[in-house]
Amino acid sequence: MPSDMEIVLENAGKRYLREWIFKNLSYTFKKGSSYAITGRNGSGKSTLAAVLSGQLIPSEGTVKHSIDGKVLDEHLVYRHTSLAAPYLELIEEFTLSEMVNFHFSLKSLEIGKSKEDVLPFAWLEDSAQKQVKHLSSGMKQRFKLALSFLSATPLLILDEPTSNLDTNGINWYLERLNSVLQDRLVVICSNQSYEYEMCRNTISIEEFK
Numbered sequence: 573m574p575s576d577m578e579i580v581l582e583n584a585g586k587r588y589l590r591e592w593i594f595k596n597l598s599y600t601f602k603k604g605s606s607y608a609i610t611g612r613n614g615s616g617k618s619t620l621a622a623v624l625s626g627q628l629i630p631s632e633g634t635v636k637h638s639i640d641g642k643v644l645d646e647h648l649v650y651r652h653t654s655l656a657a658p659y660l661e662l663i664e665e666f667t668l669s670e671m672v673n674f675h676f677s678l679k680s681l682e683i684g685k686s687k688e689d690v691l692p693f694a695w696l697e698d699s700a701q702k703q704v705k706h707l708s709s710g711m712k713q714r715f716k717l718a719l720s721f722l723s724a725t726p727l728l729i730l731d732e733p734t735s736n737l738d739t740n741g742i743n744w745y746l747e748r749l750n751s752v753l754q755d756r757l758v759v760i761c762s763n764q765s766y767e768y769e770m771c772r773n774t775i776s777i778e779e780f781k
C-alpha cells in the first residue's frame with residue numbers, strides 16, 4: 573500500500589508576469605481522500621496541478637508535502653507523484669514494452685503487479701512492439717493513465733483524464749480509478765463532471781483569484 577501523503581498549501585499564489593492565476597489558496601490534501609479541481613479553460617487547474625506535483629513553486633505562500641508525517645524536500649516530490657495529462661509526452665521513439673521498462677525503472681509497481689501486467693491493464697497487449705508515436709490518441713491516453721494507476725506513488729494527479737477516450741475507455745477509467753481511491757491521494761483536474769463526480773472534495777480554482 574502506498575505511504576501516507578499530505579499536501580498543505582498556505583496562502584499559496586501563482587503568478588505569470590503580472591497575471592495572478594490563483595491567490596490566497598490555503599488547503600490540506602490528505603491520503604484516502606479525493607479532490608476535484610474545477611474551473612473554466614485557462615482558469616489555472618493545470619497550474620495548480622503543477623504546484624501540487626512539485627513542478628512549480630508558488631510565487632507567494634507555501635506548499636509543503638509530507639510522507640508519513642515527514643516533510644519532503646521539494647526536489648524529491650516527483651518521486652512520489654504520478655501525473656497523467658494530455659500535455660505530458662511519453663518517449664515517442666520507444667516501443668510500448670520499452671516505455672514500460674523505462675517507466676518502471678524509475679518508479680515502483682503497485683504491490684502484486686508485474687511489468688507484464690501493464691499492457692493488458694491498458695488493453696494494449698497486442699501493441700507491445702508498436703512505437704508510442706504510432707498509438708492512436710485514445711490508446712496513448714489509456715497508456716499514460718495505466719502507467720500512473722500502476723505506479724506505487726502515494727500521490728496521483730490526473731489532468732483531463734478522459735480526453736480522447738471513447739465510451740469504453742471512459743468506463744475503463746472509472747473502474748480503475750475506483751480501485752485506487754482508498755489507498756492514495758487523488759487529484760483530478762477537470763471540467764467534465766463524470767470525470768470527477770466520485771471525488772469527495774471540490775476546489776473551484778476561480779474562487780482564488
Ligand SMILES: Nc1ncnc2c1ncn2[C@@H]1O[C@H](COP(=O)(O)OP(=O)(O)OP(=O)(O)O)[C@@H](O)[C@H]1O
Nearest residue numbers: 588589593611612613614615616617618619620763
Ligand atoms: N508558462 C506560462 N507562462 C505564462 N502564462 C502561462 C504559463 N502557463 C500557463 N499560463 C497561463 O496561466 C493560465 C492558466 O492556465 P492553465 O493551463 O493552468 O489553465 P487550465 O484551467 O488548466 O485550462 P484548460 O481547462 O484549458 O486546460 C492561462 O491564462 C495560461 O495562459
